[in-house]
Protein backbone atom coordinates (compact mmCIF):
# COMPACT_ATOMS: atom_id res chain seq x y z
CA UNK A 14 0.00 0.00 0.00
CA UNK A 15 3.00 2.23 0.45
CA UNK A 16 6.00 2.66 -1.80
CA UNK A 17 8.55 5.12 -3.01
CA UNK A 18 8.33 6.48 -6.53
CA UNK A 19 10.87 4.83 -8.81
CA UNK A 20 13.49 7.34 -9.96
CA UNK A 21 14.97 7.01 -13.44
CA UNK A 22 18.76 7.04 -13.85
CA UNK A 23 19.86 9.01 -16.91
CA UNK A 24 23.57 8.16 -17.01
CA UNK A 25 24.00 5.33 -19.61
CA UNK A 26 26.93 3.76 -17.70
CA UNK A 27 24.89 3.75 -14.50
CA UNK A 28 21.92 2.34 -16.43
CA UNK A 29 24.07 -0.49 -17.80
CA UNK A 30 25.49 -1.26 -14.37
CA UNK A 31 21.99 -1.30 -12.86
CA UNK A 32 20.65 -3.53 -15.63
CA UNK A 33 23.58 -5.96 -15.36
CA UNK A 34 22.89 -6.17 -11.66
CA UNK A 35 19.32 -7.21 -12.44
CA UNK A 36 20.46 -9.65 -15.12
CA UNK A 37 22.70 -11.31 -12.51
CA UNK A 38 19.76 -11.68 -10.12
CA UNK A 39 19.55 -15.44 -10.70
CA UNK A 40 23.25 -15.83 -9.85
CA UNK A 41 22.66 -13.94 -6.61
CA UNK A 42 19.75 -16.25 -5.73
CA UNK A 43 22.10 -19.21 -6.20
CA UNK A 44 24.88 -17.60 -4.16
CA UNK A 45 22.47 -17.12 -1.24
CA UNK A 46 21.26 -20.69 -1.86
CA UNK A 47 24.81 -22.09 -1.64
CA UNK A 48 25.58 -20.10 1.51
CA UNK A 49 22.44 -21.66 3.04
CA UNK A 50 23.05 -25.18 1.69
CA UNK A 51 26.69 -25.23 2.85
CA UNK A 52 25.65 -23.95 6.29
CA UNK A 53 28.16 -21.08 6.02
CA UNK A 54 26.22 -18.88 8.46
CA UNK A 55 26.13 -21.67 11.05
CA UNK A 56 29.87 -22.24 10.65
CA UNK A 57 30.55 -18.52 11.23
CA UNK A 58 28.04 -18.08 14.05
CA UNK A 59 30.53 -18.37 16.92
CA UNK A 60 33.46 -16.44 15.46
CA UNK A 61 34.97 -15.33 12.15
CA UNK A 62 36.72 -18.17 10.30
CA UNK A 63 38.79 -18.73 7.19
CA UNK A 64 37.42 -20.55 4.15
CA UNK A 65 39.84 -23.37 4.97
CA UNK A 66 38.24 -23.82 8.41
CA UNK A 67 34.71 -23.61 6.97
CA UNK A 68 35.56 -26.09 4.21
CA UNK A 69 36.99 -28.53 6.78
CA UNK A 70 33.83 -28.31 8.90
CA UNK A 71 31.53 -28.64 5.89
CA UNK A 72 33.60 -31.17 3.94
CA UNK A 73 33.60 -28.88 0.89
CA UNK A 74 36.28 -27.82 -1.58
CA UNK A 75 38.51 -25.21 0.04
CA UNK A 76 39.17 -23.05 -3.01
CA UNK A 77 35.55 -22.86 -4.18
CA UNK A 78 34.33 -22.35 -0.62
CA UNK A 79 36.65 -19.33 -0.48
CA UNK A 80 35.29 -18.04 -3.81
CA UNK A 81 31.71 -18.42 -2.55
CA UNK A 82 32.52 -16.63 0.70
CA UNK A 83 34.23 -13.81 -1.21
CA UNK A 84 31.12 -13.40 -3.40
CA UNK A 85 28.90 -13.54 -0.31
CA UNK A 86 31.00 -10.78 1.27
CA UNK A 87 30.58 -8.76 -1.90
CA UNK A 88 26.79 -9.10 -1.52
CA UNK A 89 26.90 -8.03 2.14
CA UNK A 90 26.12 -11.45 3.62
CA UNK A 91 29.59 -11.81 5.15
CA UNK A 92 32.12 -9.30 6.45
CA UNK A 93 35.83 -9.59 5.66
CA UNK A 94 37.84 -9.42 8.87
CA UNK A 95 41.34 -9.64 7.33
CA UNK A 96 43.90 -12.45 7.25
CA UNK A 97 41.48 -14.64 5.30
CA UNK A 98 38.80 -14.59 8.00
CA UNK A 99 35.14 -13.91 7.27
CA UNK A 100 32.42 -12.99 9.75
CA UNK A 101 28.64 -12.75 9.61
CA UNK A 102 26.79 -9.52 8.89
CA UNK A 103 23.30 -8.92 10.29
CA UNK A 104 21.81 -9.95 6.94
CA UNK A 105 23.99 -13.07 6.71
CA UNK A 106 23.00 -13.95 10.27
CA UNK A 107 19.42 -14.46 9.05
CA UNK A 108 20.73 -17.54 7.20
CA UNK A 109 21.65 -19.27 10.48
CA UNK A 110 19.47 -22.28 11.11
CA UNK A 111 19.04 -21.54 14.82
CA UNK A 112 17.88 -17.91 14.70
CA UNK A 113 14.21 -17.14 15.53
CA UNK A 114 13.67 -15.44 12.14
CA UNK A 115 15.65 -17.84 9.95
CA UNK A 116 15.40 -17.19 6.22
CA UNK A 117 17.64 -20.21 5.50
CA UNK A 118 14.70 -22.47 4.50
CA UNK A 119 13.40 -19.68 2.22
CA UNK A 120 16.83 -19.44 0.55
CA UNK A 121 16.76 -23.21 -0.02
CA UNK A 122 13.18 -23.22 -1.35
CA UNK A 123 13.57 -20.33 -3.79
CA UNK A 124 16.44 -22.05 -5.57
CA UNK A 125 15.06 -25.61 -5.35
CA UNK A 126 13.56 -27.36 -8.41
CA UNK A 127 10.03 -26.64 -7.10
CA UNK A 128 10.58 -22.92 -7.78
CA UNK A 129 13.64 -22.73 -9.99
CA UNK A 130 12.32 -24.97 -12.76
CA UNK A 131 9.05 -23.03 -13.25
CA UNK A 132 11.06 -19.77 -13.21
CA UNK A 133 13.09 -21.14 -16.13
CA UNK A 134 9.88 -20.95 -18.19
CA UNK A 135 8.78 -17.55 -16.87
CA UNK A 136 8.22 -15.71 -20.19
CA UNK A 137 5.72 -18.46 -21.09
CA UNK A 138 3.82 -17.76 -17.85
CA UNK A 139 3.34 -14.18 -19.02
CA UNK A 140 2.60 -15.13 -22.65
CA UNK A 141 -0.01 -17.74 -21.72
CA UNK A 142 -1.21 -16.21 -18.46
CA UNK A 143 -0.66 -19.39 -16.46
CA UNK A 144 1.66 -21.00 -13.92
CA UNK A 145 4.50 -23.04 -15.37
CA UNK A 146 4.61 -25.52 -12.45
CA UNK A 147 2.53 -28.09 -14.35
CA UNK A 148 4.91 -28.01 -17.30
CA UNK A 149 8.11 -27.89 -15.26
CA UNK A 150 7.19 -30.22 -12.39
CA UNK A 151 4.35 -32.30 -13.82
CA UNK A 152 2.00 -31.07 -11.09
CA UNK A 153 0.85 -27.90 -9.40
CA UNK A 154 3.22 -26.88 -6.64
CA UNK A 155 1.16 -28.23 -3.72
CA UNK A 156 0.52 -31.58 -5.47
CA UNK A 157 4.26 -31.70 -6.17
CA UNK A 158 5.01 -31.24 -2.46
CA UNK A 159 2.44 -33.92 -1.58
CA UNK A 160 4.43 -36.58 -3.50
CA UNK A 161 6.30 -38.89 -1.08
CA UNK A 162 9.60 -38.36 -2.93
CA UNK A 163 9.35 -34.59 -2.27
CA UNK A 164 8.57 -34.91 1.45
CA UNK A 165 11.87 -33.35 2.54
CA UNK A 166 11.39 -30.33 0.26
CA UNK A 167 7.77 -29.98 1.47
CA UNK A 168 9.06 -29.89 5.05
CA UNK A 169 11.57 -27.18 4.13
CA UNK A 170 8.79 -25.23 2.36
CA UNK A 171 6.69 -25.26 5.56
CA UNK A 172 9.76 -24.16 7.54
CA UNK A 173 10.30 -21.37 5.01
CA UNK A 174 6.73 -20.22 5.58
CA UNK A 175 7.50 -20.23 9.31
CA UNK A 176 10.52 -17.98 8.74
CA UNK A 177 8.38 -15.59 6.72
CA UNK A 178 5.65 -15.70 9.39
CA UNK A 179 8.18 -14.70 12.04
CA UNK A 180 8.58 -11.37 10.23
CA UNK A 181 4.92 -10.54 10.81
CA UNK A 182 4.10 -12.44 14.01
CA UNK A 183 4.78 -9.58 16.40
CA UNK A 184 2.68 -7.19 14.33
CA UNK A 185 -0.21 -9.63 14.12
CA UNK A 186 -0.11 -10.50 17.82
CA UNK A 187 0.02 -6.81 18.74
CA UNK A 188 -2.66 -5.74 16.26
CA UNK A 189 -5.19 -8.58 16.18
CA UNK A 190 -8.53 -7.96 17.86
CA UNK A 191 -9.15 -11.19 19.80
CA UNK A 192 -11.95 -9.83 21.97
CA UNK A 193 -14.51 -12.62 22.40
CA UNK A 194 -12.41 -15.10 20.41
CA UNK A 195 -11.75 -18.48 21.99
CA UNK A 196 -11.12 -20.67 18.92
CA UNK A 197 -8.86 -19.88 15.94
CA UNK A 198 -8.28 -21.88 12.77
CA UNK A 199 -5.15 -21.08 10.77
CA UNK A 200 -6.39 -21.96 7.28
CA UNK A 201 -3.49 -23.30 5.18
CA UNK A 202 -1.38 -22.66 8.27
CA UNK A 203 1.65 -24.83 7.40
CA UNK A 204 3.71 -25.28 10.61
CA UNK A 205 1.20 -23.10 12.47
CA UNK A 206 3.62 -20.37 13.55
CA UNK A 207 0.97 -17.67 13.44
CA UNK A 208 -1.80 -19.39 15.39
CA UNK A 209 0.74 -20.76 17.89
CA UNK A 210 2.06 -17.23 18.49
CA UNK A 211 -1.52 -16.03 19.13
CA UNK A 212 -2.02 -18.95 21.55
CA UNK A 213 1.22 -18.09 23.38
CA UNK A 214 -0.02 -14.52 23.81
CA UNK A 215 -3.53 -15.62 24.91
CA UNK A 216 -3.58 -18.63 27.25
CA UNK A 217 -7.37 -18.97 26.84
CA UNK A 218 -7.18 -19.53 23.04
CA UNK A 219 -7.59 -22.94 21.41
CA UNK A 220 -5.97 -23.23 18.00
CA UNK A 221 -6.07 -25.44 14.96
CA UNK A 222 -4.17 -25.65 11.68
CA UNK A 223 -6.04 -26.80 8.59
CA UNK A 224 -3.60 -27.93 5.93
CA UNK A 225 -2.98 -30.76 3.49
CA UNK A 226 -2.21 -34.14 5.13
CA UNK A 227 1.53 -34.01 4.34
CA UNK A 228 1.85 -30.52 5.87
CA UNK A 229 -0.29 -30.72 9.00
CA UNK A 230 2.12 -33.05 10.80
CA UNK A 231 4.67 -30.22 11.03
CA UNK A 232 2.14 -28.06 12.88
CA UNK A 233 1.37 -30.82 15.39
CA UNK A 234 5.11 -31.23 16.04
CA UNK A 235 5.65 -27.46 16.38
CA UNK A 236 2.77 -27.22 18.89
CA UNK A 237 4.32 -30.03 20.93
CA UNK A 238 7.74 -28.35 20.79
CA UNK A 239 6.16 -25.18 22.26
CA UNK A 240 4.25 -27.11 24.93
CA UNK A 241 0.87 -26.15 23.44
CA UNK A 242 -0.45 -29.59 22.44
CA UNK A 243 -3.28 -29.51 25.01
CA UNK A 244 -4.85 -26.48 23.29
CA UNK A 245 -3.96 -27.36 19.70
CA UNK A 246 -5.08 -29.76 17.00
CA UNK A 247 -4.16 -30.38 13.40
CA UNK A 248 -6.89 -30.84 10.80
CA UNK A 249 -5.80 -32.63 7.63
CA UNK A 250 -8.12 -31.45 4.90
CA UNK A 251 -8.78 -29.43 1.78
CA UNK A 252 -9.84 -25.79 2.13
CA UNK A 253 -11.59 -25.99 -1.24
CA UNK A 254 -13.92 -28.64 0.24
CA UNK A 255 -14.53 -27.53 3.82
CA UNK A 256 -13.08 -25.38 6.59
CA UNK A 257 -13.55 -26.15 10.32
CA UNK A 258 -15.73 -23.92 12.48
CA UNK A 259 -14.02 -21.31 14.70
CA UNK A 260 -14.57 -17.85 16.18
CA UNK A 261 -11.72 -16.53 14.01
CA UNK A 262 -10.32 -17.80 10.70
CA UNK A 263 -6.77 -16.69 9.94
CA UNK A 264 -5.53 -16.76 6.36
CA UNK A 265 -1.91 -15.73 5.99
CA UNK A 266 -0.42 -15.61 2.48
CA UNK A 267 -2.91 -18.20 1.30
CA UNK A 268 -5.17 -16.14 -0.98
CA UNK A 269 -2.20 -14.91 -3.04
CA UNK A 270 -1.49 -18.52 -4.10
CA UNK A 271 -4.74 -18.69 -6.07
CA UNK A 272 -6.65 -17.00 -8.88
CA UNK A 273 -9.88 -15.17 -8.03
CA UNK A 274 -12.19 -18.18 -8.52
CA UNK A 275 -10.24 -20.37 -6.17
CA UNK A 276 -9.53 -17.60 -3.62
CA UNK A 277 -13.29 -16.99 -3.58
CA UNK A 278 -13.97 -20.67 -2.84
CA UNK A 279 -11.62 -20.54 0.16
CA UNK A 280 -13.22 -17.33 1.46
CA UNK A 281 -16.73 -18.73 0.97
CA UNK A 282 -15.84 -21.91 2.84
CA UNK A 283 -14.47 -19.79 5.71
CA UNK A 284 -17.64 -17.71 5.63
CA UNK A 285 -19.81 -20.85 5.78
CA UNK A 286 -17.78 -22.15 8.74
CA UNK A 287 -17.85 -18.77 10.51
CA UNK A 288 -21.62 -18.34 10.69
CA UNK A 289 -23.39 -15.22 12.01
CA UNK A 290 -21.00 -12.71 13.58
CA UNK A 291 -18.02 -14.67 12.30
CA UNK A 292 -14.62 -13.03 11.94
CA UNK A 293 -11.54 -13.58 9.82
CA UNK A 294 -8.07 -12.10 9.65
CA UNK A 295 -6.37 -12.03 6.26
CA UNK A 296 -2.63 -11.31 6.24
CA UNK A 297 -1.20 -10.51 2.83
CA UNK A 298 0.94 -8.04 0.97
CA UNK A 299 -1.18 -5.31 -0.62
CA UNK A 300 -0.11 -3.82 -3.94
CA UNK A 301 0.83 -0.12 -3.84
CA UNK A 302 0.22 2.47 -6.58
CA UNK A 303 1.55 1.50 -10.02
CA UNK A 304 4.97 3.08 -10.62
CA UNK A 305 6.20 2.80 -7.05
CA UNK A 306 9.00 0.52 -5.92
CA UNK A 307 6.95 -2.27 -4.41
CA UNK A 308 8.17 -5.78 -3.50
CA UNK A 309 4.59 -7.05 -3.85
CA UNK A 310 4.93 -6.60 -7.64
CA UNK A 311 7.93 -8.97 -7.62
CA UNK A 312 6.09 -11.47 -5.44
CA UNK A 313 3.21 -11.17 -7.92
CA UNK A 314 5.47 -12.50 -10.67
CA UNK A 315 6.48 -15.44 -8.46
CA UNK A 316 2.81 -16.17 -7.81
CA UNK A 317 2.05 -16.08 -11.54
CA UNK A 318 4.92 -18.39 -12.41
CA UNK A 319 5.02 -20.86 -9.54
CA UNK A 320 1.58 -21.13 -7.91
CA UNK A 321 -0.71 -19.56 -10.51
CA UNK A 322 -1.79 -16.97 -7.95
CA UNK A 323 -1.75 -13.18 -7.84
CA UNK A 324 -0.94 -10.32 -5.47
CA UNK A 325 -3.84 -7.87 -5.10
CA UNK A 326 -4.55 -4.24 -4.31
CA UNK A 327 -7.13 -3.24 -1.70
CA UNK A 328 -9.95 -2.80 -4.23
CA UNK A 329 -9.33 -6.30 -5.57
CA UNK A 330 -9.33 -7.75 -2.04
CA UNK A 331 -12.54 -5.88 -1.21
CA UNK A 332 -14.29 -7.25 -4.31
CA UNK A 333 -13.35 -10.80 -3.28
CA UNK A 334 -14.36 -10.26 0.35
CA UNK A 335 -17.75 -8.82 -0.64
CA UNK A 336 -18.45 -11.65 -3.10
CA UNK A 337 -17.75 -14.18 -0.33
CA UNK A 338 -19.96 -12.46 2.27
CA UNK A 339 -17.27 -10.63 4.23
CA UNK A 340 -16.77 -6.95 4.93
CA UNK A 341 -13.31 -5.52 5.60
CA UNK A 342 -12.75 -3.40 8.69
CA UNK A 343 -9.50 -2.34 10.38
CA UNK A 344 -6.44 -2.77 8.13
CA UNK A 345 -2.97 -2.29 9.57
CA UNK A 346 0.68 -2.98 8.68
CA UNK A 347 2.12 -6.01 10.48
CA UNK A 348 5.69 -5.92 9.14
CA UNK A 349 7.58 -7.31 6.16
CA UNK A 350 5.34 -5.33 3.78
CA UNK A 351 2.28 -7.30 4.94
CA UNK A 352 -1.06 -6.00 6.22
CA UNK A 353 -3.62 -7.46 8.56
CA UNK A 354 -7.15 -7.10 7.21
CA UNK A 355 -9.96 -7.77 9.68
CA UNK A 356 -13.14 -9.21 8.17
CA UNK A 357 -16.63 -9.55 9.58
CA UNK A 358 -19.36 -11.76 8.20
CA UNK A 359 -22.18 -9.75 6.59
Ligand SMILES: C[S@@+](CC[C@H](N)C(=O)[O-])C[C@H]1O[C@@H](n2cnc3c(N)ncnc32)[C@H](O)[C@@H]1O
Nearest residue numbers: 155174178201202203224225228251252265266
Ligand atom coordinates in the same frame (compact mmCIF):
# COMPACT_ATOMS: atom_id res chain seq x y z
C1 LIG B 1 2.00 -20.01 1.02
S1 LIG B 1 1.71 -21.26 2.19
C2 LIG B 1 1.22 -20.29 3.59
C3 LIG B 1 1.44 -20.99 4.87
C4 LIG B 1 1.11 -20.19 6.15
N1 LIG B 1 -0.24 -19.65 6.14
C5 LIG B 1 2.11 -19.09 6.34
O1 LIG B 1 1.90 -17.99 5.89
O2 LIG B 1 3.16 -19.36 6.94
C6 LIG B 1 0.18 -21.97 1.65
C7 LIG B 1 -0.28 -23.15 2.50
O3 LIG B 1 -1.52 -23.62 1.96
C8 LIG B 1 -1.53 -25.04 2.05
N2 LIG B 1 -2.50 -25.59 1.08
C9 LIG B 1 -2.39 -25.62 -0.27
N3 LIG B 1 -3.48 -26.18 -0.82
C10 LIG B 1 -4.31 -26.50 0.23
C11 LIG B 1 -5.60 -27.10 0.30
N4 LIG B 1 -6.26 -27.47 -0.81
N5 LIG B 1 -6.17 -27.27 1.52
C12 LIG B 1 -5.50 -26.89 2.66
N6 LIG B 1 -4.26 -26.31 2.64
C13 LIG B 1 -3.68 -26.12 1.44
C14 LIG B 1 -0.10 -25.41 1.73
O4 LIG B 1 0.22 -26.73 2.12
C15 LIG B 1 0.67 -24.33 2.48
O5 LIG B 1 0.97 -24.73 3.79
